[in-house]
Amino acid sequence: MRTQTERLVKLVVFTTVPYVEQVVDALSDAGAGHFGNYSHCTFQSPGKGTFKPLEGTQPFISTQNEIEQVEEKKIETIVREQDLPNVLQAMTEAHPYEEVAYDLIKLKNKGESLGIGRIGSLKESITLEKFIELVKKNYEVDQLRYVGELNQEVKKVAILGGSGEKYIDAALNAGADVYLTGDMTFHPAQDAKEMGLAIVDPGHYIEKIMKRATKQFIENKYPKLKVFESKVNTEPFMFM
Helix, strand or coil, X not given: CEXXXXXXXXXXXXXXXXXXXXXXXXXXHCCCCCECCECCCCEEEEEEXXXXXXXXXXXXXXXXXXXXXXXXXXXXXXXXXXXXXXXXXXXXXXXXXXXXXXXXXXXXXXXXXXXXXXEEEEEEEEEHHHHHHHHHHHCCCCCCXXXXXXXXXXXXXXXXXXXXXXXXXXXXXXXXXXXXXXXXXXXXXXXXXXXXXEEEECCHHXXXXXXHHHHHHHHHHCCCCCCCCCCCCCCCCCCC
């Protein structure tokens, strides 16, 4: 289910011509300029940079108190906001200058849509009551909580392990008829009912099924390693 969209930033940095490739490689390795199956995506334009090193500086080129003109290139590339700290660090380390000149421009371009959970459809519509019975059987629970009418038809299912009450809107926007998740509290459940979204809450402890999948994953990756699935019941709630 889509819950957020990546925020993008344009990074503009200036460097001497001989160091362009080194700086671009560093930016790309840190995550900048990636689009689909392409890396090193930049726009470069030539220009002339000027500067005058003052007292206390250690210029890469030129001498103190003399104005220097250097053939440079402006490098423009797109960076995901979450990658920005690593990209700036890599850029600074690869850049020849003592002080790096760069600009950061926030973009309105939409990045990749991100989310958690899963959304899918059953082969055919079934009643909510039948769906609940399937959940109880497959998750090995005797009781669960639900919101909705037992005779209503459901086909498109949103699933989110753990506590998923914060993502009711995401499930609804994805077109779900029923939302399978845990730890639903009163007001979110009430909101879901008003919006016409059925809820099935078998509890947080159903995540115990992940122990089997984790065991299989480790065994497949490390065949010689002995892996044991815990049988300890850590469900804190008791039912009467």
